[in-house]
Amino acid sequence: MSGNSQKQPNRIALLTSGGDAPGMNAAIRATTLYALHHGIEVIGFKHGYNGLIHNEWMALDEPVVREIIGSGGTILKSARCEEFKSPAGMQQAADNLKALDIDALVVIGGDGSFIGLTKFKQFYPGQTIGIPGTIDNDIDGTDHTIGFATAVDTAVNAIDKIRDTADAFERIFLVEVMGRKSGFLALNVGIACAAEHIITFENFSNPGIELQHIASKIHRIKKSRGQCSYLIVSAENLYPGGANQLASDLADYASIECIPCVLGYIQRGGDPVAKDRILATHMGAFAVKQLLAGHTDVMIGIDGQHCLQVPLASSTKHYKEVNASLLAIQEDLQDLL
Amino acid sequence: MSGNSQKQPNRIALLTSGGDAPGMNAAIRATTLYALHHGIEVIGFKHGYNGLIHNEWMALDEPVVREIIGSGGTILKSARCEEFKSPAGMQQAADNLKALDIDALVVIGGDGSFIGLTKFKQFYPGQTIGIPGTIDNDIDGTDHTIGFATAVDTAVNAIDKIRDTADAFERIFLVEVMGRKSGFLALNVGIACAAEHIITFENFSNPGIELQHIASKIHRIKKSRGQCSYLIVSAENLYPGGANQLASDLADYASIECIPCVLGYIQRGGDPVAKDRILATHMGAFAVKQLLAGHTDVMIGIDGQHCLQVPLASSTKHYKEVNASLLAIQEDLQDLL
Amino acid sequence: MSGNSQKQPNRIALLTSGGDAPGMNAAIRATTLYALHHGIEVIGFKHGYNGLIHNEWMALDEPVVREIIGSGGTILKSARCEEFKSPAGMQQAADNLKALDIDALVVIGGDGSFIGLTKFKQFYPGQTIGIPGTIDNDIDGTDHTIGFATAVDTAVNAIDKIRDTADAFERIFLVEVMGRKSGFLALNVGIACAAEHIITFENFSNPGIELQHIASKIHRIKKSRGQCSYLIVSAENLYPGGANQLASDLADYASIECIPCVLGYIQRGGDPVAKDRILATHMGAFAVKQLLAGHTDVMIGIDGQHCLQVPLASSTKHYKEVNASLLAIQEDLQDLL
Amino acid sequence: MSGNSQKQPNRIALLTSGGDAPGMNAAIRATTLYALHHGIEVIGFKHGYNGLIHNEWMALDEPVVREIIGSGGTILKSARCEEFKSPAGMQQAADNLKALDIDALVVIGGDGSFIGLTKFKQFYPGQTIGIPGTIDNDIDGTDHTIGFATAVDTAVNAIDKIRDTADAFERIFLVEVMGRKSGFLALNVGIACAAEHIITFENFSNPGIELQHIASKIHRIKKSRGQCSYLIVSAENLYPGGANQLASDLADYASIECIPCVLGYIQRGGDPVAKDRILATHMGAFAVKQLLAGHTDVMIGIDGQHCLQVPLASSTKHYKEVNASLLAIQEDLQDLL
Incomplete structure (x- = not known):
C-alpha cells in the first residue's frame, strides 16, 4: 500500500528490467528530467537488478538523456536476474542503495520485475515505484503499458x-x-x-x-x-x-x-511511436510527483487520459483480459466472412 | 437527442466529408461489414454531401471494402459542400435519400460536417449518426478522433x-x-x-x-x-x-x-496506424449497433477503452481543451532546460 | 538470341510469375502505359502461367494501372505452375495467345519463369521478353532485379x-x-x-x-x-x-x-521503395521499346544507369556472384572487431 | 591530380562539411574502422572546417562509431565556414593539422566543401580526399552521392x-x-x-x-x-x-x-536507407585504400557497382545532368495522360 513519508527524496535510482520495450528510454528521460526539475539527483543502475547487486551504475543528467526520447532499447541495458530472487541478492542490493544514499528506487519493467520489487520492500526501507514497460500489455491496473503501441x-x-x-x-x-x-x-x-x-x-x-x-x-x-x-x-x-x-x-x-x-x-525493438513516447513521458513525470508526495510501493498506470497509482502488488495479482467489446466485434466480423 | 425507433433499418448510406483523415476507409469497412452482418444493405455517397445532392453513389459490399483497412484517404472521396448549407440543397439530398429508401445516414467527418448533419434533421426523417474522423482531434465528446494518432x-x-x-x-x-x-x-x-x-x-x-x-x-x-x-x-x-x-x-x-x-x-494522408484502424473498426461497428437500437442524431465517441454515443449537437458546442496534465508536465520540463 | 521482326505489335500480354516482388505493379503500370503511348493494346493474364493456360485475363488500361506504382504484391496475382512445364500446357497457352491475337508476351518474374519462357518459344511464334522481378537479385545480366532494393x-x-x-x-x-x-x-x-x-x-x-x-x-x-x-x-x-x-x-x-x-x-511484400519503382518504370518502358524494335527472346537488364537487353537464356545460365569488393571490405571490417 | 606518396599515413583526420546527408555517419564509421584495421589512428574535427580552424576535435575509435551506421545527421556536426575561404583561415587549419601530425584529411561533403579542399592543397602538404555526401546528387564523377537515396x-x-x-x-x-x-x-x-x-x-x-x-x-x-x-x-x-x-x-x-x-x-535528415549505408561503407573503406596507395587530391565515386577515384577538382567543374533516358520516358508517359 502507498503511504506518506515526511521528506522529499534527495537522490533516486532508476533501472530497466525484463524484456526491453520501446519507450523505456523515454521513461528514463522523463523521470530523470522531472526529478532534476525538483532538485533530485538521479542515477541509473545497469542490466536490471544485476546492476543493483553488482553496483554498476551511471549518473543520469540532462545531456545523457537529451537525445533518447525516440530510441528503442534502453540505455541502462536490461537483463533477467536470478540472483535477485534470493535473500542474499536482495540484501546486497539494499546495501548498495544504502551506501549510495538512494532514497527511492524506480523500476521500469514488467510483472516479473514488479514481483521482485514488491519482495524487495523487506530489505529496502526507501520508496519504491514501478513504471509498466512491456510490449505484452499484460499488467493489471493500467490501460496500456509502455511499448505496447x-x-x-x-x-x-x-x-x-x-x-x-x-x-x-x-x-x-x-x-x-x-x-x-x-x-x-x-x-x-x-x-x-x-x-x-x-x-x-x-x-x-x-x-x-x-x-x-x-x-x-x-x-x-x-x-x-x-x-x-x-x-x-x-x-x-x-x-x-x-x-x-x-x-x-x-x-x-x-x-x-x-x-x-x-x-x-x-x-x-524499434523507435517508439508517438503514443509510447508520450505515455512514457507522462508516467515518468507522474512517478516523480508520487515520490514527492511520499508514496511508495505503487505502480503508475494510465486510465483513459489520466495517470494514477495503484498498489504495486495488485498489478500482478489478476489476469488482465482484453477488451471484450473489441473481441466481440471481431468475432461478429469473422462470422460474416 | 437520441431516441428509439421501432424497426431495424433495411438500407443505410455512408459518406465521408470534410478534410480526409487516415482511418476513414477503415470506418467505411467496419460500418459496411457490420451492417451486412445484420442483414442491412449499404451504399456510399461520393464526394461528401455533394454526392448526396447530385445522387452519386456506389453499392458497398464485402469485396469493395475487403482490402481498404490500411489505406489512407477515402474510397468515397471527400469534399466541402456549399450547396448543402442551403435549404434547397438539403431538400434535394433528403429527396434522394427517400427515393433510394435509405433508412439511416452515417457521416464520417469533422465538426463542420456534423453541424450540417444536425441541421439536416429538419429535412430527413431517417436516423442520422456521426463518426468523428479528423486529424485535428477537435471534437468534443470523444477522447480521440479517427486520424489523429x-x-x-x-x-x-x-x-x-x-x-x-x-x-x-x-x-x-x-x-x-x-x-x-x-x-x-x-x-x-x-x-x-x-x-x-x-x-x-x-x-x-x-x-x-x-x-x-x-x-x-x-x-x-x-x-x-x-x-x-x-x-x-x-x-x-x-x-x-x-x-x-x-x-x-x-x-x-x-x-x-x-x-x-x-x-x-x-x-x-498516409496509411493509418494500428490505433486508427482499431478505433475506426470499433466506432463503425458500434455505430451500427446504435442504429439497430433505434438511436438517431448521435455521434459515436470513445471514452478510454469504451465506445459511447453523445448527442450530435453537443459534439460541436464546446471547445475541447488539450490534456491539462500533459501540458503542465511539458511546461515543467521546459522550465528545466 | 534477339532478332528483328517486321511490324509493330498491335496487342501484347503481361503476366507476373514466381515469387512476388515489390515493384511488380510498377512494372505492369509502366509497360502498360508505354505500350498504350505507342498505340498498342495490353491485356494481363492472371496467376502467372496458369492464367495463360486457363485463359484468365483482364484488359489493362490507364485507369486500371493509375494508382498501383506504390503497391506491393501484383494486381495480376502470381503462382507457380506445374502444367506449364509440359508440352500440352505450353501448347494450350500458345493456342490461347493466338486466339487473342497477342503479338508479344512480357513476363515479369525470376529465373524459373524465364526458363519456362525460353522453352515456350518452341510453341509461340510471337515476341517474348522477360523483366527481372525477384527479391533475390539472382538473375545474371542485370545489376539489380525489381524488388531487391x-x-x-x-x-x-x-x-x-x-x-x-x-x-x-x-x-x-x-x-x-x-x-x-x-x-x-x-x-x-x-x-x-x-x-x-x-x-x-x-x-x-x-x-x-x-x-x-x-x-x-x-x-x-x-x-x-x-x-x-x-x-x-x-x-x-x-x-x-x-x-x-x-x-x-x-x-x-x-x-x-x-x-x-x-x-x-x-x-x-511491402510498398516498393523509390528505387524499385524507378527501376520498374525504366525497365517496363524499355521493354516496350525493344518490342517496337522487333527484339524477341530477350531479358531487360540494368547496367549502372542504363537499361540493356540480354538473351533470355543467358540470364539463367550462370550463377551471379555478389560484389567481391563489398565482400572483401566486410571481411576486413569483421577482422577488426 | 592524384599521385603516389612514399609512406602509409599514421594518423588521419575526418570532417563533415556543408549540408548534412543521411549516411555521413556510416561514412565516418567505415573510414574510421578501415583505417584502424590498417593501424592508422583517426581523429574527427567538429563543425566542418570551423573545427579545423579552431582545433575542435575528438578521437574516433571503435566504440565511438559502433552504433552509428543507421543514424541520420553527423556525430561530427556540420557547418558552413566563411573563415575557411580566407588564406588566414586556411593557414590556421594547416598549422593545426601539422601540430597534430595529421598525414591526411578526409572531407565528407558536397561541392562547396570540395572547392575549399582543392584550394587547401596550397597550405597543407598532406594527402586530401573527398567523399561525396549530399542529398542533391549534384557532384560529377560519381553515379550517386551519399544521402541521395x-x-x-x-x-x-x-x-x-x-x-x-x-x-x-x-x-x-x-x-x-x-x-x-x-x-x-x-x-x-x-x-x-x-x-x-x-x-x-x-x-x-x-x-x-x-x-x-x-x-x-x-x-x-x-x-x-x-x-x-x-x-x-x-x-x-x-x-x-x-x-x-x-x-x-x-x-x-x-x-x-x-x-x-x-x-x-x-x-x-532521417536514418539512412540501406543503399546509403552500403554506399557510405564502400566509399569510406575505398578512401582508406586510396590513402594507403598514396593517392591525394581525389574524390571517391561510384560507377555502377565499383568505387573509383577522380581528381577532386573535376568533381565540381561540370554540371551533372540527370539520366536522359529516364527523363525521356517520363515525358513520354506524361504525354499519354
Missing part, C-alpha cells in the same frame, strides 16, 4: 507486407505474434490487419476444437469468396507447438495448406 | 528528421503543425519530439509576450547548454502570419535566427 | 529493431534472411546492419569450419569489447537445418548461446 | 501521403523538392510518385512557357480523365518565387487552383 504497429506493418504476398498468391498465412500469456497483441494486431481469424487466450478452448473451427471457416469462405488470401493471427504460447505445429496439423487433419510465420524479436 | 506519428517522424539536421548544425527550427483551431497536434507532437518549446492555444497569450518568452528561453539555454539544437513546435492559426512571420519577428526583435518549416499536407 | 530495406529495418534488443541485453542474435541460392540479400543486409558476421554462399566452406570460425570470433570479441551485442546475418539454404540448427550447434559445440530469428515472408 | 525515399513517402489527400479531394497539388541547382531529386521523386508533371532544370525553358504547358496539360487531362488528382513535382530554385508563386500564377493566368507544398528540411 509500438509493438502493435511493428507487427501490423510486418503483416501488411505478408498480406501482399498472401493476396498475390491467394494463400493462407498463419502469423504468430508475441504476448507471453496474454492476447493483447494478437487481438489488436489481428483487428488492425483485418485478419480473417484471430486466436487468443480469451477465445481458445482446446486444440481440437480450434482446428475444426479454422477448417470449417476456411471451407466456408472458399465457397463464398472463391480463392483468396486468408490471414490467421495467433497469440504465442497457446496452441501446443505454436504456429508451425498448427500449420502442420491443419495440413494433416483438414488438408489445408497454410504458411506459418513467427514474427519474433522484431516486435520488441 | 496517424497524424501525430506522421508529424513526429517528419520532425525526427528535422532534428537530425538541427543537431548537425546546432540550430533552431520552428515547425508549424496542423490542428485548425486546436492544439492537440502541437502538444502531442511537441512532447513526442522532445520539443524545447511548444506553442499551443492553451498557453498562448499574445504575439509580443510569446516573442519575449521564446527569446528569453533561448538565451538562457545557450548559456546553460552552449550551442545546441533547439526545436519549437507551433500550432497553426495562432501566431499572426504563422511560422514564417514568427521566424522573421524573432530575427528582427531578438536577433535570433531560426528556420521555419510548415509541415503541411503530409499530415492528412 | 525493397527487400534489403525491409530486412534492414527489421534487424535494426532486433539490434535494439540485442544491445539492451548484450546478446548474440542470428538472423536468417531470404535469397534462395544466392547471397545478395545476406551480404547487403549484413553490411547495412553492421553485422559482426555474415554467412553467405561466397564465404561458406562447410558447417564445421563455419561453426569454429564463428566461435573463435565471438570469443575474441568478448575479450576485446567485453559483453556486447553481436549480430550474425546468414543466407537461407546454406547451413544445414538453417538458423535454428546453427544456433543449436553453437550451443552444443561451443557453449555459445544465440537467439535465432528467421525473418521470413515479410521480405517479399 | 534516402532523400528520394523520404520525399516519396511524404508525397505518397499528399497523394492520398489529392485523390480524396480530386485536386491538384504542386510539391517543391530540394536539389539546389540540380534536378536529380525532382526527377527521381516525380517518377517514383507517378507525378503527372515534373519540372526540372533539364526541361524548363521559361516561366511563361511552363505556365502555358502546365495549363494546357491539365485542361487536356480533365477532358480525358474527368476530375481526378494531379501531382506536379518541381525542383526548387527554378520557377521564380518557387511553388507558392507558381500556384499563384496558375490561379491568375489559367484559373487553375492548386495547392503548393514545400517539403523542406525533412529531406535532409
Whole structure:
C-alpha cells in the first residue's frame, strides 16, 4: 500500500528490467528530467537488478538523456536476474542503495520485475515505484503499458507486407505474434490487419476444437469468396507447438495448406511511436510527483487520459483480459466472412 | 437527442466529408461489414454531401471494402459542400435519400460536417449518426478522433528528421503543425519530439509576450547548454502570419535566427496506424449497433477503452481543451532546460 | 538470341510469375502505359502461367494501372505452375495467345519463369521478353532485379529493431534472411546492419569450419569489447537445418548461446521503395521499346544507369556472384572487431 | 591530380562539411574502422572546417562509431565556414593539422566543401580526399552521392501521403523538392510518385512557357480523365518565387487552383536507407585504400557497382545532368495522360 513519508527524496535510482520495450528510454528521460526539475539527483543502475547487486551504475543528467526520447532499447541495458530472487541478492542490493544514499528506487519493467520489487520492500526501507514497460500489455491496473503501441504497429506493418504476398498468391498465412500469456497483441494486431481469424487466450478452448473451427471457416469462405488470401493471427504460447505445429496439423487433419510465420524479436525493438513516447513521458513525470508526495510501493498506470497509482502488488495479482467489446466485434466480423 | 425507433433499418448510406483523415476507409469497412452482418444493405455517397445532392453513389459490399483497412484517404472521396448549407440543397439530398429508401445516414467527418448533419434533421426523417474522423482531434465528446494518432506519428517522424539536421548544425527550427483551431497536434507532437518549446492555444497569450518568452528561453539555454539544437513546435492559426512571420519577428526583435518549416499536407494522408484502424473498426461497428437500437442524431465517441454515443449537437458546442496534465508536465520540463 | 521482326505489335500480354516482388505493379503500370503511348493494346493474364493456360485475363488500361506504382504484391496475382512445364500446357497457352491475337508476351518474374519462357518459344511464334522481378537479385545480366532494393530495406529495418534488443541485453542474435541460392540479400543486409558476421554462399566452406570460425570470433570479441551485442546475418539454404540448427550447434559445440530469428515472408511484400519503382518504370518502358524494335527472346537488364537487353537464356545460365569488393571490405571490417 | 606518396599515413583526420546527408555517419564509421584495421589512428574535427580552424576535435575509435551506421545527421556536426575561404583561415587549419601530425584529411561533403579542399592543397602538404555526401546528387564523377537515396525515399513517402489527400479531394497539388541547382531529386521523386508533371532544370525553358504547358496539360487531362488528382513535382530554385508563386500564377493566368507544398528540411535528415549505408561503407573503406596507395587530391565515386577515384577538382567543374533516358520516358508517359 502507498503511504506518506515526511521528506522529499534527495537522490533516486532508476533501472530497466525484463524484456526491453520501446519507450523505456523515454521513461528514463522523463523521470530523470522531472526529478532534476525538483532538485533530485538521479542515477541509473545497469542490466536490471544485476546492476543493483553488482553496483554498476551511471549518473543520469540532462545531456545523457537529451537525445533518447525516440530510441528503442534502453540505455541502462536490461537483463533477467536470478540472483535477485534470493535473500542474499536482495540484501546486497539494499546495501548498495544504502551506501549510495538512494532514497527511492524506480523500476521500469514488467510483472516479473514488479514481483521482485514488491519482495524487495523487506530489505529496502526507501520508496519504491514501478513504471509498466512491456510490449505484452499484460499488467493489471493500467490501460496500456509502455511499448505496447509500438509493438502493435511493428507487427501490423510486418503483416501488411505478408498480406501482399498472401493476396498475390491467394494463400493462407498463419502469423504468430508475441504476448507471453496474454492476447493483447494478437487481438489488436489481428483487428488492425483485418485478419480473417484471430486466436487468443480469451477465445481458445482446446486444440481440437480450434482446428475444426479454422477448417470449417476456411471451407466456408472458399465457397463464398472463391480463392483468396486468408490471414490467421495467433497469440504465442497457446496452441501446443505454436504456429508451425498448427500449420502442420491443419495440413494433416483438414488438408489445408497454410504458411506459418513467427514474427519474433522484431516486435520488441524499434523507435517508439508517438503514443509510447508520450505515455512514457507522462508516467515518468507522474512517478516523480508520487515520490514527492511520499508514496511508495505503487505502480503508475494510465486510465483513459489520466495517470494514477495503484498498489504495486495488485498489478500482478489478476489476469488482465482484453477488451471484450473489441473481441466481440471481431468475432461478429469473422462470422460474416 | 437520441431516441428509439421501432424497426431495424433495411438500407443505410455512408459518406465521408470534410478534410480526409487516415482511418476513414477503415470506418467505411467496419460500418459496411457490420451492417451486412445484420442483414442491412449499404451504399456510399461520393464526394461528401455533394454526392448526396447530385445522387452519386456506389453499392458497398464485402469485396469493395475487403482490402481498404490500411489505406489512407477515402474510397468515397471527400469534399466541402456549399450547396448543402442551403435549404434547397438539403431538400434535394433528403429527396434522394427517400427515393433510394435509405433508412439511416452515417457521416464520417469533422465538426463542420456534423453541424450540417444536425441541421439536416429538419429535412430527413431517417436516423442520422456521426463518426468523428479528423486529424485535428477537435471534437468534443470523444477522447480521440479517427486520424489523429496517424497524424501525430506522421508529424513526429517528419520532425525526427528535422532534428537530425538541427543537431548537425546546432540550430533552431520552428515547425508549424496542423490542428485548425486546436492544439492537440502541437502538444502531442511537441512532447513526442522532445520539443524545447511548444506553442499551443492553451498557453498562448499574445504575439509580443510569446516573442519575449521564446527569446528569453533561448538565451538562457545557450548559456546553460552552449550551442545546441533547439526545436519549437507551433500550432497553426495562432501566431499572426504563422511560422514564417514568427521566424522573421524573432530575427528582427531578438536577433535570433531560426528556420521555419510548415509541415503541411503530409499530415492528412498516409496509411493509418494500428490505433486508427482499431478505433475506426470499433466506432463503425458500434455505430451500427446504435442504429439497430433505434438511436438517431448521435455521434459515436470513445471514452478510454469504451465506445459511447453523445448527442450530435453537443459534439460541436464546446471547445475541447488539450490534456491539462500533459501540458503542465511539458511546461515543467521546459522550465528545466 | 534477339532478332528483328517486321511490324509493330498491335496487342501484347503481361503476366507476373514466381515469387512476388515489390515493384511488380510498377512494372505492369509502366509497360502498360508505354505500350498504350505507342498505340498498342495490353491485356494481363492472371496467376502467372496458369492464367495463360486457363485463359484468365483482364484488359489493362490507364485507369486500371493509375494508382498501383506504390503497391506491393501484383494486381495480376502470381503462382507457380506445374502444367506449364509440359508440352500440352505450353501448347494450350500458345493456342490461347493466338486466339487473342497477342503479338508479344512480357513476363515479369525470376529465373524459373524465364526458363519456362525460353522453352515456350518452341510453341509461340510471337515476341517474348522477360523483366527481372525477384527479391533475390539472382538473375545474371542485370545489376539489380525489381524488388531487391525493397527487400534489403525491409530486412534492414527489421534487424535494426532486433539490434535494439540485442544491445539492451548484450546478446548474440542470428538472423536468417531470404535469397534462395544466392547471397545478395545476406551480404547487403549484413553490411547495412553492421553485422559482426555474415554467412553467405561466397564465404561458406562447410558447417564445421563455419561453426569454429564463428566461435573463435565471438570469443575474441568478448575479450576485446567485453559483453556486447553481436549480430550474425546468414543466407537461407546454406547451413544445414538453417538458423535454428546453427544456433543449436553453437550451443552444443561451443557453449555459445544465440537467439535465432528467421525473418521470413515479410521480405517479399511491402510498398516498393523509390528505387524499385524507378527501376520498374525504366525497365517496363524499355521493354516496350525493344518490342517496337522487333527484339524477341530477350531479358531487360540494368547496367549502372542504363537499361540493356540480354538473351533470355543467358540470364539463367550462370550463377551471379555478389560484389567481391563489398565482400572483401566486410571481411576486413569483421577482422577488426 | 592524384599521385603516389612514399609512406602509409599514421594518423588521419575526418570532417563533415556543408549540408548534412543521411549516411555521413556510416561514412565516418567505415573510414574510421578501415583505417584502424590498417593501424592508422583517426581523429574527427567538429563543425566542418570551423573545427579545423579552431582545433575542435575528438578521437574516433571503435566504440565511438559502433552504433552509428543507421543514424541520420553527423556525430561530427556540420557547418558552413566563411573563415575557411580566407588564406588566414586556411593557414590556421594547416598549422593545426601539422601540430597534430595529421598525414591526411578526409572531407565528407558536397561541392562547396570540395572547392575549399582543392584550394587547401596550397597550405597543407598532406594527402586530401573527398567523399561525396549530399542529398542533391549534384557532384560529377560519381553515379550517386551519399544521402541521395534516402532523400528520394523520404520525399516519396511524404508525397505518397499528399497523394492520398489529392485523390480524396480530386485536386491538384504542386510539391517543391530540394536539389539546389540540380534536378536529380525532382526527377527521381516525380517518377517514383507517378507525378503527372515534373519540372526540372533539364526541361524548363521559361516561366511563361511552363505556365502555358502546365495549363494546357491539365485542361487536356480533365477532358480525358474527368476530375481526378494531379501531382506536379518541381525542383526548387527554378520557377521564380518557387511553388507558392507558381500556384499563384496558375490561379491568375489559367484559373487553375492548386495547392503548393514545400517539403523542406525533412529531406535532409532521417536514418539512412540501406543503399546509403552500403554506399557510405564502400566509399569510406575505398578512401582508406586510396590513402594507403598514396593517392591525394581525389574524390571517391561510384560507377555502377565499383568505387573509383577522380581528381577532386573535376568533381565540381561540370554540371551533372540527370539520366536522359529516364527523363525521356517520363515525358513520354506524361504525354499519354
